[in-house]
Amino acid sequence: MTALDDYRRLEALGLWRERAEDQRREVVVALGEATLVMSSPAGEPLGHWSLPAIERRNPGKTPALYAPADDSEEELEIADLEMVRAIERIRTAIAKSRPRPGRVRLLFAVGFVAAAGALGVFWLPDALTRQTVSLLPEAKRIEIGEQLLGQMTRIAGRPCGGPGGRTALLRLSTRTFGPENPPQLVIIPATIPATISLPGNVVAASAALAEDFETPEVLAGYLLAEAVRRDTQDPVEVFLSEAGLGVTFRLLTTGEVAEEAIHAHAARLLSRDVTMVADTDLLERFGAAQISSQPYAFARDVSGESVLGLIEADPMRGLSGPTVLQDADWVRLQEICAD
Template sequence: MTALTRYARLESTGLWRPDPEAQRRDVIVSFGDATLVLSDVQGRPLTHWSLPAIERLNPGETPPLYGPDPDGLESLEVEDSDMVQALETIRRTVARARPRPYRLRLLGVAASVALVGALGVFWLPNALISQSLSAVPAVKRTEIGAKLLGHIQRLTGPSCRSPAGVEALAKLGARVFGPDAGGQIVVLPTQAFDALYLPGGIIAVSRALVEEHEDPAVVAGHVLATAAQVQQRDPLEAVLRDAGLRATFRLYTTGDVPTAALVQPAERLLAAPPPPPPAEVLVPLFAAAEIATSPYAYARDETGEETLELIEADPMAGRQPPLILSDADWIGLQGICGP
């Protein structure tokens, strides 16, 4: 976007509070690719906010306070006038760029419902979801994923962010998906799941997964297998089905999903994570990433009986795979939820 290009090199200081109970800390604020990047004073990234998700938490008050969701789970105080002007300009630009209702589209949907009649009860939800999925841009998927993550964090607690752990997560993502893959990996303080894939390429990993295993290949395998779910089913589809027809209709016509409509999808996703893809899907992906399937397979089933295909087809069997994380980075990742 033109506004983002204009401010690409702008940086300022700010006061960041990761959650309402935490102390504020000094951060460096800068712009990334469709994100606002908050880094510590040494330049190490602490978190990324999707630009379309950023909201002004205290309109009309000074100093301005911003957050990635209206509930203020995280907040950023900025006093630099140039940065404030940049944030407000980009927020206005994003607001103008969001899709608006189109009368013709509404008439088309209404005519379809009238034509199908009673069968529309069964036809409309699937058709509307299908049309919505094909029309949602990547930036909107990231915004929905960020909102969904916010609801999940209300149940699990805020994501863990020790500086060494955050740096190790970035290295893990680059090792598994490549240095330019994008997306985001976060660690949540929970044992309720191993890993979740959210719209927009956000992967949530449990604290138990990084703390209870000695081999980083286990975490890398879960991250890769979780991302592979997108080959089986669009993660946004499940979210829309749980959110309901009204929320899906609003996304289709206005390009937005009410934050409250994502509460139930977040709860269901946390209670029943999708199953991993079959071995025939996973093995080629592990081979391409040069990651052994055996550590991941035994982590899923200690006996190996239920994951025998992954063990027998391990693409790294008899080979030394490239290093996933150095010992120092692995220790940093395992301590990401520490004090």
């Protein structure tokens, strides 16, 4: 995204509120990797929005008013003209980058029909999927992730958003994964697999991981395990592999995905079992995050028998790392679905 490269270090002051009834507060606004990041003047993270999803509520007027989505109560007011121009340029670039039918469709269709004839139908599905995944713009990944989350919402209920909950999720994500492009976390109220990775750097987690445990290290551990799974297989590749050749070809040539394919994959994600990851890979993640692996291990098996490797090789054994989450934020997460 070349438009973003020009403004990567740009910061400005703004006025932000998380809910409609909240008082606006001054924040530092910065352009991140595919996100707009809001922090307190002291550097405490407060929120991050997906750039492709941002909506302007008062086009052509100043100060500019932005929201992370059409139906969101969150709102950000920016008076700094350079930042407003940067955001508008990026939004325009994202809109132009969305694939359109026409010449591109014809070129890709001719190319892949020829390839299919030359190499045969047994080679084509996997190769076409890999090619589509490699060519897919980040904006389209984010769009597919948002569509999947929307379908998951229809099936399992809206993501929880209790007072201060989303801010607490951002702090947990930043603490667990670091400040450079941490995943956006959402909490789903229904009974779902522990964690689900979506395209566009989004991770959905079951509310039970906050409600049923006393410390945030358990939720952080499940998030780290999901990161290992996400590194193993791209969520877009999982979607296309299961959706089939027709969906993949249509996405590559037109940039569109049928709603039926999105709904079917969302249903699969909500009903499948979570696969376990190798202890060595997971322990490396715990070590990098400076988080003890023992709370996560005992959450999986209270006896400790099946998770002995995670207990005995805890990278933080005898050490004290930074606090995973302050008590007040953890309470907010435990109550995020209470409203």
